[in-house]
Amino acid sequence: MRHLLSTKDMSRDDAITLLDIAEDMADVADREVKKLPTLRGKTVVNLFFEDSTRTRISFEAAAKRLSADVINFSAKGSSVSKGESLKDTAQTLAAMGADAVVIRHPASGAPHVLAESGWIDAGIINAGDGMHEHPTQALLDAFTIRRRLHQGGARGKGLDGVTVTIVGDILHSRVARSNVWLLTTLGAHVTFVAPPTLLPMDLTGWPAEVGFDLDAAIDSGPDVVMMLRIQLERMNAAFFPNSREYSRRWGLDDERFARLAPTSIVMHPGPMNRGLEISSAAADSAGSTVREQVANGVSVRMAALYLLLSGDREDS
Numbered sequence: 001m002r003h004l005l006s007t008k009d010m011s012r013d014d015a016i017t018l019l020d021i022a023e024d025m026a027d028v029a030d031r032e033v034k035k036l037p038t039l040r041g042k043t044v045v046n047l048f049f050e051d052s053t054r055t056r057i058s059f060e061a062a063a064k065r066l067s068a069d070v071i072n073f074s075a076k077g078s079s080v081s082k083g084e085s086l087k088d089t090a091q092t093l094a095a096m097g098a099d100a101v102v103i104r105h106p107a108s109g110a111p112h113v114l115a116e117s118g119w120i121d122a123g124i125i126n127a128g129d130g131m132h133e134h135p136t137q138a139l140l141d142a143f144t145i146r147r148r149l150h151q152g153g154a155r156g157k158g159l160d161g162v163t164v165t166i167v168g169d170i171l172h173s174r175v176a177r178s179n180v181w182l183l184t185t186l187g188a189h190v191t192f193v194a195p196p197t198l199l200p201m202d203l204t205g206w207p208a209e210v211g212f213d214l215d216a217a218i219d220s221g222p223d224v225v226m227m228l229r230i231q232l233e234r235m236n237a238a239f240f241p242n243s244r245e246y247s248r249r250w251g252l253d254d255e256r257f258a259r260l261a262p263t264s265i266v267m268h269p270g271p272m273n274r275g276l277e278i279s280s281a282a283a284d285s286a287g288s289t290v291r292e293q294v295a296n297g298v299s300v301r302m303a304a305l306y307l308l309l310s311g312d313r314e315d316s
């Protein structure tokens with residue numbers, strides 16, 4: 001694998017291979033010494049043009065567990081025009097010998113530009129580009145679902161027949177966009193449930209069903225309910241009347257959570273707006289995978305870095 005930019009063009013075999021390697025990486029996390037020498041001498045740069053807590057520290061932990069050197073570059077607040085600043089930054093990183101660049105950027109397509117520009121000959125990982133994609137989040141979500149559903153032996157398996165309902169701010173969500181492709185490729189059935197104002201205008205070609213009634217969706221008994229954060233920072237208008245109205249109609253509150261089957265799992269990529277899209281009882285329940293998702297994120301990102309960097313890049 002040269003870059004990890006999107007899940008849209010990822011094959012089922014490639015996805016399963018990555019998830020299987022992540023299982024091996026998770027075994028390392030259970031050891032007393034959580035470190036492998038695999039990427040010794042390699043340099044990974046975390047290039048974050050947008051806020052992040054868990055994704056950035058997750059990539060940092062992943063790179064360090066593989067013994068790579070890590071440079072964190074927080075570029076937020078830069079006022080230089082985007083194309084130019086990205087080019088200058090990339091050339092600086094190239095001069096410093098970066099082997100992989102993990103980039104989060106508010107502009108959709110920025111990681112692709114970096115990968116195709118020729119400014120830098122490093123493996124590029126998309127850690128979230130605007131409202132477009134967030135492939136490692138989808139991979140860690142798939143990994144989490146697979147582990148929960150195939151307890152004690154997930155290796156080699158997909159998510160065939162698994163029903164996943166993704167609820168909330170689909171419009172602004174790169175998590176939903178990366179998940180819809182990956183989960184479908186792995187054999188799952190995806191349904192979006194959202195207010196019409198928080199769905200993209202044109203869903204033609206998206207492999208998802210659409211519903212507007214969260215109660216009906218809950219009663220249909222999905223295996224997975226994935227709640228999304230209301231992304232107020234991406235909203236420049238009123239997409240719903242007020243937060244009370246939103247949580248009444250679209251939130252996973254205590255009453256709806258109680259109606260879910262005990263075997264259903266509740267997911268959220270974080271950060272959560274507790275009391276808005278998800279209640280604390282749901283978020284902290286045994287069925288919730290919120291903290292598992294964070295832990296699994298490190299294993300999945302180790303697998304991604306391994307696939308990008310352990311081969312001989314000169315050949316590719």
Ligand code: NCD
Nearest residue numbers: 054055128134229269270271
């Ligand atoms: C997501 C993101 O940044 O896209 N968070 C994350 O990576 N853990 C989702 C969000 O911000 O709501």
